[in-house]
Amino acid sequence: MDTLPLSKAFTLIEPGPVVLVTTHDGQRDNVMTITWTMALGFSASFAITTGPWNHSYAALQKTKECVIALPTVDMLDIAVGVGTCSGREVDKFEKFGLTHVQARHVRAPLIEQCLANIECQVTDIIEAHNIVVLQGVAVWFDSDRKEKRLLHAIGDGTFVADGRKFDRKKMMRSKLPNGL
């Protein structure tokens, strides 16, 4: 995995992919599937919707750290599997054959199998809306990986993969931050 500039982190979340969120609660690693995410600007800040119904939430609250990892279409059944069992009962890394990789700034692990990993600090929790605000502090990207299509959850148990790409950089120039 190579590092990517933090200024590109929002481009991983803006398209709305299914993500895996890893935490480390002081004793062991855990991972949950999150499909409710949002970019909060161009500076690697993000929001996710989660709450006490997710076992990982306690670790997020306590450690104020996590990693957002991006699975690709070939990892669909892992993402669904991770999302339908609880770290309260199983070691999901073991169960789904995910490889822990040590992060640089946080104790939550990167996932080797994922296309990208964003190390994050929790900067705010808005309990009234179950919104957790994250600040990315490092980005990793596996450019050698052939499969780069991300997944999008519909919410009814179906998913859609990235399809055809369109370039509108010229039209968008005035709206893009420098360097993109």
Place this chain on the structure above:
Amino acid sequence: MDTLPLSKAFTLIEPGPVVLVTTHDGQRDNVMTITWTMALGFSASFAITTGPWNHSYAALQKTKECVIALPTVDMLDIAVGVGTCSGREVDKFEKFGLTHVQARHVRAPLIEQCLANIECQVTDIIEAHNIVVLQGVAVWFDSDRKEKRLLHAIGDGTFVADGRKFDRKKMMRSKLPNGL
């Protein structure tokens, strides 16, 4: 356009599509392109990231109403066009040939050309993070429309359309709300 049950509203936002957000400021309609959105649960509540840099923000603050409209892949250049000019200077409905349709519960208009429209009330504005919290109050869906592929913005001026679909309803059953 047909109505859809409110319980399905989150399935329109969860996949992370590019959306158009319409407002009515008391004098005229306006529309902006928003790519930073998030479902806040299964009950038609959503978050969008926006702020004073968008002309529509003043109308959102004042009227506490909007419509989230979903353009499909054939509307890419409309979405990009709407996102790269300001309602301060132009009538974007006229400029991009969008047809206003009267909504049922809000003064902001539906957009006839879009696949779906969600009438929303602003329930909270979290200024510290530029998050606007919305509650959907009605959903419209054009089931006659042939093109249903949504768009996802990468954030660097490129876009990706919905591609291959996958059904994991069986695996997801335990996690889905009733009726989906």
